[in-house]
Amino acid sequence: MRAWLLLLGGMLVWTIHFFVLYGLGSLFGTTPTARIGTLLVTLACLAANLAILVTCMRIARTADRESVLGWPARLGAPVAVLSIVSVAWQAFPALFT
């Protein structure tokens, strides 16, 4: 399970972020509440992604090439980076328009 979480963690965070934003937009429309909510959720998700990235990089650096967690961590790191970009991009409509 840990290997799958490392591998997919970034995308799971993106999923949570997206659906919370969808919920905020649906419930509160285009209001300051929705915008502030978006900011808070985005910061939390960016922090979660950073934590996943750091964990993946640490494991990838120390793990044996053939270890169980090695490759999932090496893949999980760029997934987390992509998630960071996507989460930030996803928040732009609420924060800058």
Next chain:
Amino acid sequence: MNASRTSGAVPPAASVSETGFDPTLFDRFPTSGERPEGELGELEHVWRAPRGWGLLTVVNNNYVGIFYVGAAFLFFLLAGILALVMRVQLALPLNGVLPQETYNQFFTMHGTVMMFLFAVPAVEALGVLLLPQMLAARDLPFPRLSAYAFWAYLVGGLAFFASIFVGLAPNGGWFMYPPLTSTAYSPGINADFWLLGIGFIEISAIAGAIEIIVGVLKTRAPGMSLDKMPIFAWAMLVFAGMIIIAFPAVIFGTLALELERALNWPFFDPTRGGDPLLWQHLFWFFGHPEVYIIFLPAAGLVSMMVAALSRTPLVGYRLVVLALVATAFISFGVWAHHMFAVGMPRLSVGFFSAASMAVSVPAGIQVFAWIATLSVGRPRYQTPTLFLVGGLVTFVLGGLTGVMVAMVPFDWQVHDSYFIVAHLHYVLIGGMVFPMFAGFYYWTPMMSRRPLSERLGKWVFWLMFAGMQVTFLPMHLTGFMGMPRRVYTYLPGRDWEITNMISTVGAFMLAAGILIFLVDLIRNFRFAAEGNAGNVYGGGTLEWLPTGLYSTRSIPLVTSREPLWDRPGLSREVEEGRYFLPGSATGNRETIITSPLRAEPQYLQIMPGPSVWPLLSAIFTAGFFLLLTVQAYLVGVVSGLVAIWCMIRWLWETDRPVRPPTADIGAGIEVPTYVTGPSTHGWWAMVVLQIVIGMIFLMAAFSYLYLYGVHTSFWTAPPAPSWLALLLPLYGAGMGLAWLARVLLARRRSTLWSPATALLFGAASLLTGFVLDCLSWRWSGLDPEASGQGATVYGLLAIQGFVTGVAVLIALYVAARNSRGLVTRPRNNSFDLAVLFLIYTGAQGVLGAALVRLFPGAV
């Protein structure tokens, strides 16, 4: 007995083993010495396929896979013919080839057949055909399920398509938007054909997806860890995962629309608290990921072929896997970009626009990886390469227009115009059809005595590529000039004549290419499970090992991504039986089940052989759905009951432990022949199935909340929350008794009957809970026809009723097995899976009962 313990070796550090298996055991391969006489003969005997009419009962993936691909291609041709007739109709203004009503049926059937009967089944078919060979498994883990999925698809698909010959084909577009498809505007049974037909075909797709997920994760050759998996296997894993998340949305949507049409439950009727936009949400939550469901396996094919044809490993393997995974996730956040014109909140529109642009990033990663591979390799520009490059160019063009329509103001301008028709055909033909034709040329030598013709192939490519561009490039202009989609004709003098005529000429060029392909097939394709043309294009992956109906003679140890390139003697060693399972260890059909991350051997799966029951189950399931469509309810129900009986007969023969309890799978490595619990393939399949049912439930819950959000005024008070004090203990008791049954089965001192009895009582408790749940709503006065609330509450109850019915049936089935002494102790797979299902049923009952009483009641 665990392999590592058998060896007596000290297990290495936990970090390099997933299951405790000692990886140094792999050093014993390849083995040396003479193989026993008759070993190969026995293997051939065990895996032989039936002949003549017996072929209808075949379950070997080679046969089922080729039937499946053939059927999908047949539907591609049929839908293509519909397109040609439509293009003739549109070639000139006020043309009279097709009357309006027939044209509506044609464009609906063209889209529906291409999406549901060609694209998804075709890639699933390729999975069934190619995956066992690529993974060096003897077969996928549930061969009878593959056979059932195929027959259900073929019988259901042909019956569905036949509706066009009697003027009863659906005519509301492939997206079937209400209110156009409600009984008020579509009073005939045309829409019912779509709703029940497609709902049924989705069952086939989900059955195939379960097979593929478990197959990829549990039947890989030893040593084939995740980082050594062929990229097509990754793509199919992601594809199947997307199916189990996305398809439940359309299953619930079709169920809801059919309930509205048949029983007047107003899910989508705004005058009674329903909402037509709910359908759009449900449909596109499935519909947009569907595009990637089609594209990703084709991208997997491209990644495999581009490396082989360029004679170099794929550039950026890890990034391509990242792209597959990221595309799968992000594609679930773009569904509402099909709804930009319906008037959603501005912020929500912004979120969906951003996600729609973001999804192009992982798609771009794959495109750059393919270009880089072509660039660093030494590509041979043979037919498959031409199709790859042509597909790449076409897909990129379609992708760019996709980014354009992700921008909301642009989308508003071209919405429902021919620009969108052009965009979607560029994406689907470039992203799926061309790669598929490349695949036909590339993999035909694996299953035919002769490869397809290079000379004819080049004609096929150039006609198809030019025809595609000539047909669809002008459609961008037609759309810009304002021609809307789905019109059967147009007036002269609007400047649409020239571009429409060019498109029609292009369509016939495209068809000419496909016609030559058919000629090529007839001339050269000769199906052969053994003695095929072989590795014509020099691929490096395992499907190019010499194979028979048993797949490879022995299952190789995988140490790299392109084993045939890295170990030139591998084919010979595999043929000499120097690796795993060089014969039949137990005298049965069998394959090695390995661990999901590192593919360490876990146990030997005994596989079922040919059977008529999957075929009969499929025929009678199709009969159930089709007879309901034509409103022959009684006969339909009888057909459904016969289908259930056939399935029980099919299952009855399975789950039999074999002697001996362990078997040597090569080089003295012994593994068990019967295992229960979370490591088994059956357990994984049940969990995946529960995710599917859970997603259907989630979609119903979403519908309930959505309708509350848009039409609160129709809401009435739910039954008193005190009902929960009765319902929750009943559902909880059902779960608890199921769990107790499992405990009793493992206890030596309990009688043989006590576990089955506990299971039956558990099912009875769940049934009682469900009945009281229904009654509480009846007594509250809420009528399912009265409002959106009534429809969704009873919709949730209908799902719970269905699941409870299955749980009762399963409990009776296990009790019957128990009475015949087929439930082994202390552990048994059928029993475990029954317990798992009953616990799920109880948990869903608890969630459903609480949701509709506490929200909005307690808020």
